Amino acid sequence: MAHRYRRDPRRGKGLQAYLMGGALLGTLGVSTAPAAGDGEPSPLPEEARNLLGHGQEYARNHQWRAAIALYRDAIDMDPRQADAHLELGVALAQEDRPRASARALKRATELRPDSAKAFYNLGVAYAHSGETRKEMEAYREAIRLDPEHISAHYNLGTAHWGEGRDGKASREFYEAGKLYQEAGHPRMARQMLQLIREIAPDSEYRGRLERVVEE
Structure with missing residues (x-):
């Protein structure tokens, strides 16, 4: 997904090439950690963990619609797992659904307010939906955390x-x-x-x- 930043098309080709960032970052594995502030730790239920893992497999193969369906199933089973919301947001962005992506990623930041990755991804989603102020706030929070x-x-x-x-x-x-x-x-x-x-x-x-x- 290309970033929107092309303020002046007369600027150098090198500048235009560099100002095309905005990659989203999914998680690297299935987390068993609880959402921040949830009290006593509780592992992700096995079935929900399997759904999340299968969704990640589809995502690695760029089968985003199948991944989205599995992430949603995992969330239905355990709505408080931040990784599932994070992965859902990334997959929705890949389907060019930035506003839906931002909603999912916003929920991920609420569940994991200590996650720089979640705030970074939220910033990218806001960038692609044209919400610059919110985008910059999310990046600043990601930088504060990391x-x-x-x-x-x-x-x-x-x-x-x-x-x-x-x-x-x-x-x-x-x-x-x-x-x-x-x-x-x-x-x-x-x-x-x-x-x-x-x-x-x-x-x-x-x-x-x-x-x-x-x-």
């Missing part, structure tokens, strides 16, 4: 850029670039630097990221 969430920094930067806030965009691209460099991905760090050079060449973050990538 300051090293590179994609949240990058997407928040693209949101700022789309709204004409080049200075704030360069700050987020700097954070993403620094994290890429620290993670051993210097090529991606240089791409973030190129973004800053194009959108805010006089920004202090250009010099700061140049020093980072030169180290």
